[in-house]
Amino acid sequence: MGVKKREKDFTVWERIYIPEIVKGLSLTLKSMFKPKFTMKYPEEKFIPSASYRGRPVLVMENNGEERCVACGLCSRVCPPLAIEVQASETEREKERYPEKFEINMLRCIFCGFCEEVCPEEAIVMSKDYDLAFTNRADAIYGKDKLLVPVNQLYDRIEFLRQYK
């Protein structure tokens, strides 16, 4: 007949709940003495490994110059059109440099294509994931925010050389 039957009926033991509550609480109690995985962000910060793709940054050589030659390939490959580069001429041996280099962090999707395409190893993904803005203009990072000294980026560059 069309009478629906439960798959499984609770036993009396289960129906009184108390043992189940004790089971749950004991799990909680046990966890309290196990090592913790969470962090008290922002006081405590997670430091990712070299394979992490945080915000893209520009590599600044030790002499304070950027490696970037403003070829625009990152800007071309960037799927959400986050990068805007304006090239200009310099007297240096590498005759071309970015007069303006902007990444719109609202557009960036942290894909790492820019890093992959760059012929100069000039743009790399950093470990910085700390991005918060209160208006659109602040989300556009210019050279001042993008340039990072090369000695802070060695482990990422090493990672790329090994795995790219």
Add this chain to the structure above:
Amino acid sequence: MPKFILDDKEIEFTQGQTIIEAAKQHGIDIPYFCWHPSLSVSGNCRMCLVEVEKMPKLVIACSTIAAEGMVVHSQSQKTIEARNAVMEFFLINHPLDCPICDEAGECKLQDYAYQHSVGESRFVEEKVHKDKRVPLGPLVMFDAERCISCSRCIRFCDEIAKDPELTFIKRGDRVTIVTYPGEELDNPYSLNTTDICPVGALTNRDFRFQARVWDMSDTKSICIGCSRGCNSEIWVRNNEVLRLTPRYNEDVNSYWMCDHGRVNTYKFINAEDRVKGPFIRKEGNLIQVSWEEAYSQTASKLKSFNKDEIAFIASPFATCEDNYVFKKFAQSIIGSKHLDFMRHVDPNFGDDILRKNDTTPNTLGCELLGISPNKSGLNLEGIFNGIKQKKIKAAYIIEDDLITVNPELENIFTELDLLIVHSTNFNRTTSIADVVFPSATYAEKNGTFVNFQGRVQRIRPAVASIDVDRAVDGLSLSRLDKFGTKYDSWAEKNKRDAKSSWKILTSLSAFFNNKFKFNLTEDVFDEISKNIKAFNKLDYDVIGEKGILLENINKEQSIKV
């Protein structure tokens, strides 16, 4: 017609044609670097090698004259291997400069490296190093490492610019280009060498590093530098004009344009001194006002004069459409008889290559439209005298900075009670005007010019303004333009509040009787073609991309009739 067989296809050719020419005519591309349809054959790059049956070795298609019954293979195993070998040789010493090279994206060597090369070099030795930044002239920069020694630039100077300035020196892998001692690459056509250089060895110093070619949109236009009206292309990024390049039109400018046209006719479009909206002089100063206020004030000012006290000065820099509506406004709205335009002739500008002494794009257009005084009306001279004698009290000038051309006019124009000017930029004429309307530049509007040959040619908007929307009005879009939102700097930047002169006049006519009913530039041209004999039966589609000789239209017509 004689025929030969190319890749199993029968191809017709004319006596004396080379294989490469005949192939090109039939849409078959044989790769080449040094050959150029307008230059003599040099045959040094060896890229166009093809196999001809019964010939012992491969031959170069650019200098082998086609013959009846020839059997040519441009895709055989042997040809492809030869091409790969030629490319491998080219790439041996070519630097890996593409990321910093302006040619990237429109470079023959790049294209052929994809199409005709195995992509790997067996050359492990150090490449030959040469000078990287040699200014050959005021506008051309030379990078010796990138040069593939095709000699196109040399042949261009010798044969087209008729000013031999360049030559090869040294031999083998050390060969390079220099100017003759004491010479510079400074002929009036020097920048064409940067177009025909198949690689990035010669670059345009005016455009150097401004933008990557794939980031710009390009729009077919006409140079306004002189009455030749060279067909050109306007390259725009972030709504800013960055360079002009010639566009092929055998009947007007072939593949070339002059340096003046290329570098001096676009900077005013991006300039800071653009008129940013309508201005009216109040208590001695030009104050920006709304369009509505500008129209109503101008109309009431005009109405306060007798129709014979107002003079109208049209412009050979303005399009036919602008001049036509201007004339119509003068004659049918105001009823003035005083209408003329100023000619701009520089006897030192012209040459027997492209440049003409008439340094405006549309003098003939003005003549054909009848921009001249009525029987008893005053011509330009008469208008100036009339102002001095206080017979003319108001003047309406469009798109011509008369005072910069002739500074003496400043004293004359200050006598006027009312001076209305349409101008793209603030200049000496606007500085004494009572009303200034912002007119669109040739890169921001539709319209036509008639060049010295009597060829009507079209201009199209390349730069968006408040009046012309990039997407809605069908302007050409760059990759960035397609995906910009109003929050992206490239999408909203540099949009100016300027309108075509005919549009301004049409809006102004609404404050008088018989207002005009033009909505589109096409409407104006339609009326021109109905009312002006020379333009009969013409429309924008007939004019097309290469323009059309008015004479031909009339001939066809007389045959038809």
